[in-house]
Amino acid sequence: MPHILIIDDDPDLLSVCRVGLAAFGHELHTAETGSDGLTEAAIRPPDVIVLDLGLPDLDGLEVCKRIRTWSQVPIIVLSAEGSEDRKVDALDAGADDYMTKPFGMRELNARLNVALRHRPADEGDSVEVVVGPLRVDLMHHEAMLDGHSLDLAPKEFEFLAYLARNVGKVCTRRMILENVWGPGYGKELHYLKVYAYRIRRKLDDEKGQLLQSDPSVGYRLAAPND
Numbered sequence: 001m002p003h004i005l006i007i008d009d010d011p012d013l014l015s016v017c018r019v020g021l022a023a024f025g026h027e028l029h030t031a032e033t034g035s036d037g038l039t040e041a042a043i044r045p046p047d048v049i050v051l052d053l054g055l056p057d058l059d060g061l062e063v064c065k066r067i068r069t070w071s072q073v074p075i076i077v078l079s080a081e082g083s084e085d086r087k088v089d090a091l092d093a094g095a096d097d098y099m100t101k102p103f104g105m106r107e108l109n110a111r112l113n114v115a116l117r118h119r120p121a122d123e124g125d126s127v128e129v130v131v132g133p134l135r136v137d138l139m140h141h142e143a144m145l146d147g148h149s150l151d152l153a154p155k156e157f158e159f160l161a162y163l164a165r166n167v168g169k170v171c172t173r174r175m176i177l178e179n180v181w182g183p184g185y186g187k188e189l190h191y192l193k194v195y196a197y198r199i200r201r202k203l204d205d206e207k208g209q210l211l212q213s214d215p216s217v218g219y220r221l222a223a224p225n226d
Contacts, residue, residue, distance in 0.1 A: 001027045002116055005046035007037030007063065008078065009056050017050075020105035026112065034058030038066060045073065048115045050108070051095070052078045053086055061086075061093050068094035074115035078103075084216050088172050091217070096169045114223045118168045129164040131222055134203065134210055136164040150202050155180065159195050160221070163211070168223030170214050192219070 002025070006017055009032045021028050029044060031037035034055040041049060049067065053060030064075055077090040077098045087098045097111055129136045135144045138161055143150045152160065158180045163171060173192055177185040185191075196219060200211055212220050 002047045003027050004048050005029050005040055006050040007031045008052040024109045034063040048112055049073055049075045051075055061089055064093045064095050074119050076111055088217055091170055091172045114168050129167050156199050160199055163221035167221045170218055170220045172218040
């Protein structure tokens, strides 16, 4: 039974999640402060953490950063309406995904299942990522669609490979620019639009089902079986 830790100061939300997630087969533990959440995560390491950004004692971003100093557990942040910058900051701080309140239990369960499928099992990157008809071979720097090699320019492959290393996770625009183009980049947002367009054309993915965009936040490579 997957062990889920929810850090949120809303007792009503915790109560609903406790009943709802149990019905989906999850074991739930909760904490209402950032300090208690950090202690709980250290004593009983969860399979996934759901973290509210608005906590009474510690900022949710600080909690996320502290957890990332010693754990790679998937973290899904909860954000209030209209806080796009906070979502981006949380993803940059190490969160894997985000949800906007209010949310449905089916959506939360779906996000948890994606996180569980891609939680790190051991150290080191996977050498191959398969998403539907797409196969990205990170070791040999090759991408194939339906068994046919894709003719990708070097930066196109690096862009796709970065998303593949973080498959199923939202990668912010700044994260992609700094990791693909280099630390001197971060504001050249037009690069991403151009390269995403080129890659989608080569993937025959004009609707963005494989290479998904999240407006004003970033991009993600669809998780396998999504």
